Amino acid sequence: MLNQRSSFLSNIAVLGVICSSVGLGAFASSSVAAASESSQSQVSFTFGALVAKMKAQAQDAYVEPTSELPEALAALKYDGYRKIGYKRDRSKWKDTENFRVHAFHPGWLFKNPLKIHEVSEGAAQPFVFEAADFDYQDAELTASLSDVSFPGVAGFRLLNPLNVEGRMDELVAFLGASYFRALGAGNVYGLSARALAIDTASGKPEEFPNFTAFYLGKPVDGSDKVTVWAELDSPSVTGAYQFVFKPGQQTEVDVTAHLFFRSDVERLGIAPLTSMYLYGENDRVGFDDFRPEVHDSDGLKLRFANGKTAWRPLSNPDNLQLSFIGARSPVGFGLMQRDKDLENYQDLEARYDKRPSLWIEPLGDWGSGAVMLAEIPTDQEINDNVVAFWSPNEAVKAGDELSFHYKMYWGDEVGRSEQMLMPVVQTRSGKAGHSASEESSLTRKFVVDFDAELFAESGLDGEQLVRAKPFIENTALNGTVNFADVRYIEELGVYRVFLDVSRDDLEVPVELRLQLTDGEKAVSEEWLYQWGWSS
Template structure:
């Protein structure tokens, strides 16, 4: 059984990535970069540089050259006053907003920087691009309120940055934080009105699998100065790890949603079979479907409650998440996927009752490939957590063919940070619950569906007098339940008339009829059962395909 993946504790702003060490380039690196006209003083070495021309081709050539040289583990040199900081003291360091990049220039966007220290010891080079010229951004202790910490005498560099945006109608000083790049290759974002939750990464290598997970790191960033009132911001990043390098370009926009158009070019140092493209990292602890051993006043605690997939064949899959007793790895084979994401579908406050964490305001993250990704699979890793302070969910795309050393690979996609997506007309799963059956050998499952193609039935059913009988409904709608092991004992679908409760299942509106599918599973001797449910009308699928994994360790037999 795979060992637990080394996912990061969710401290500070709900996650902390494993910190990788800063690179100190060897003499051979300097020679390789000299061929690019960058001499031996490239900013990717963490050294002070002079302004130099820069564009995406320059970045790709830097990544290609870096991949041809041996990987050098990063250094984490810092004064002890910073390296020895604990969580509380590091958290007191504040960036002073008046020193933000582009502050006072009238641009819509500003950038604030994170200080190095505590877990964030990596020195990350950050540059500003102005009219095609890259200018290094040098550390200045005057930018920070360090409290009782003595300011370092040397230029110690920076750890990362956050992006703030001013929205139409807001005052010049009223900017909202919309994105953060901090730690390894982690980044995250929110749409207006949301709270930070799940994260994304540049790449994943070996997530949830046997052996040690490798965490690539963004060594260097370039922030392109936006034009006044520009609606987008361009960010470049150089990624490095023992296994590969990469050139990344992000085009960031924020309106109703926050959208990142990501273009990446990868250069393997070795053949790689366990890569994860467009990885998402989240947390799921419990919800009403299963909370054995949870003593908590809240009804649910999670940043995401499901994995949504739009397959290349047109199927829509909703995979409910779990906090398993041991690592669970699932894969969903596909060709040319249309999209996948970790979603926070429950949006009612009463689904969580947490006035502090406000899980109802956490974003969903949706990946839309910008090209044909070919054969592969969406992978899902679910890890045991038992707490809300530990990320335990990872989802990513893995191509069937391994990446080969000496080749280059381009992956482009759109990453949407949003409440939800509405890209199909199928009925959606709005609630899922499970529990003990009257027969101790069985397990009862129940899921509610609403909207989409089922709305066509609502008007007809509402007009029927007397109301439709179970037999009439069964003649119209048929639940299809598939069990990979064990026995399905029975399955049925019932209609629940429209409820006047505005926030039922977080749907925030009244007058929504629900269709409830119930069934019982007798697992027998099976230790693991994958469940699949969809609803058909006249042979046509009218609902999402719901999937879930039952395990004996999560539901001990009496």
Template sequence: MNSGESHFHTRRSALATLIAAALLARGQPSLAAPAPQPGAARFGYDDVVAQARILGGRPFDSGGLTIPSELSKLTYDSYREIRFRREKALWQESGSDYRLLPFHLGFLHDKPVQLHVVKEGNAIPIPFTTSLFEYGKVPVPKQLSPSLGFAGFAVTTTLNDPKVQDEVISFLGASYFRLIGRGHRYGLSARSLALDVGGKQPEEFPFFRALWLEEPKADSLDLVIYALLDSPSVAGAFRYVVSPGRTTAMSVTATLVPRVEIPRIGIAPLTSMFLAGEGDLGHRTDFRPEIHDSDGLLMQNGSGEWIWRPIRNPASLRISSFGDRDPRGFGLMQRDREYGHYQDLEAHYHARPGYWVEPIGDWGEGRVDLIEIPTNNEAFDNIVTCWTPARPLDIGKASEFTYRITALSTTNELHAMAQVRNSFSGWDSRDPDADGMGKQRFIIDFGDGDLAYFVSDPKRVEIVASTTAGSIAHTIIAANSATKGFRVILDATLPVGQTADLRVYLKSRNRTLSETWTQSWSVPAPAVRDAPGHVVTRD
């Protein structure tokens, strides 16, 4: 911790540190703590908020954020050699199904996080010791301080089998965390806060200075975590309550104290990878038909409309904003769960979850932003979505946001309407014709909901299509017995140099049958030869 946090150290926490260090030195798997003194305050979220208020009221201090060079020089391969000894996992004697496993510092994980266990109301620091880790071919570091800290942690529980410990959540890197439900594989990530994503200046990455985990009891169902976040622009306190299960959920309370005005602050940000989907033949790098952690952004706006926006790997940075007030939910989803659509025996993209964010309380005016960044490598997350308030948060004042994140396998349980199952671009004639108009065909498959009822009489189903620019030239609807739904074909035209947002949904008389599919497209200015061998683009 930095000097600004010394106010919160007490004789009781110092004693707890010594006891914890002694137990770990003897190889004990769990921490002990002195009994709380009568009338003594129990550590909780208010204590973390108090620290965030103090940090936010002071200039950012980068002191204490370096690690020994022997750790920062670790390569990707050498860092992977270092593994936590599972037999030393904390909480083995708590009687609960939870186990705590810290991560070692090194490689890209170069900001130390101070980990604590809250036991009987006492916040007990977890001292670093090399005896907690196996180092493989990497030489065991020497003379590392017990106060070094860690890179983060993972928690395991009996998620998939009552007799087997599996990871359910991990915190690693800046303010990133991941959670999974039953049968899931890790895929996309959540972040506690995003700053200037897609902005004109470089993105700023807030990080955790300290994390606290309440030691679960034998009958504990939930896991409670506190975090102190810091960054040059903002300090913050977070409370996470994790509820593992078939659909693991996490309730989040965030208290943010900006040091400066932040034009683009992302609340409840999610980040994912999209390299190639069913409509991206040109982005495939090998035999696999599709390569992505998520395939679409799902939203329910404040008026109750459900909206589906397919994700793409764009040719250039693309930012889409959906203005709203008090959104009901948004998230990045992996709807396609068919193994055969991915053919990946290692990544298991078909088993990766989607994250659904449900705001709690009044979030006011703002927008859901979707940032799509070009990539040719599946190792990098290139998709970000978040809620951006309409006006910057007040400098020096605490602003609170509360929401819930759920790890889902399917979106069928979120609403009862028909959903977008696939969408493709058909023939593409965006090169303008003699009239200066580009043309493109879009194909959308709607399924589920109550569409099966209408398959025998497609004339009762109406396409509602609109565009913000250009025109809808032609639409076709056809029953699709394979999906028990309908296929929509839409031809759109657009003047050269313009961008349009398309919207399509199905209805029968005055009854809305489906969520709204939306997509943007553009007709770029043609390249012309301005001199021999010199090609330029005219705006």
């Protein structure tokens, strides 16, 4: 389940390996032949027809994709691949105002070429890419690939003047299985999304569905949106997806998914998110590193139909850690990078302070289920070790057809509650008791800070905030709260809660919950935390 996409995509962005536009059919060695092939392959296209195609495909047995790469492409190694960049003067859609398409080169890890089409005026035809589209930065490699026909590409990216008018910056990249990543204005790449998760952390091998073909809707001049359609295939499911991207401070993506199941699925994950959390202020034990924090995301945020907002700080546990937060048709959930202060990271290259948050807003009734959070132990920041998704309660059986509609928001934290609730800003932990207390693996102190700014907007001054000490509502499943207190710290502008918790069994995780109220209604987010088990 550990995934090294986090490091890879960041590295290729830095190294200039430019992604995007997966192609269909044999890539011709000359532009004349390419144009001829493209015109002859034009077919009508609608999303409805794509849905019908994938529904019919689910009736057939799954066929494992086979590599069709010529030997020169299949033989590419990391050292050669990392040098390859897409030439900006070879961009597709140079005749449009707001979007460009680039391709990821096939080869190295990406041996199964993808098919990509351009859709314009209701007709689809294959994009054609060739060696002349890429800068190899290596004369020998350039010569060896100059006459090679490409049967497809590894993935694609879309560019847009996201940050500066007139400058095309990366907006979204699709590369590998059903993974993709997008950016809001001012962000750098961080967490990823997937189309679907199957049997994640279920005790059986996880299945990774693949996007097998893409259809890119060519935007009309002046359009601020672009549509991507995709085919999904795996042993258990086929699917038809529609993504409508609207770039901005928070890039909005409207997602429609139609799924057709070939077989039973034990654990289905809808709108899965994948991120990296190495350590933060709550658990940096064991890391000899000058950087105070290292993570792409620092918490899971949830909003429920009853108006409640919850915050679950992420952790890097000693053992696989699963949390299930049940609700009927949640208002929203997502992995946030709430801490945006460079001083708290001290990393001038990775710029974790600029990593985006990703908020999922379900549309329509998703029924009963739970948001599942999986936290996987890791000792390296190259591994994606955090997964979150919505998992329906109802079992998925062979022959089932499911549809989901939701919006994604990529950028600085979104999904804030309409209520004036104090957000959690820091979580710390250490030995329970006082400085002279003996350390015990059966006791732990948790210190949680809530930003008091919103509470102060009620008109209370510092002295009144001290006297208006909120009530603490807390529980500890499989544990006992032995001490709880809250204090207003004017210098920091926070309410700080202290909890001393004990447990009887090291092999049973302790689920903690606390919230501040004014005696009647909530005045803070609900803080959730899992004090993990030890083997």
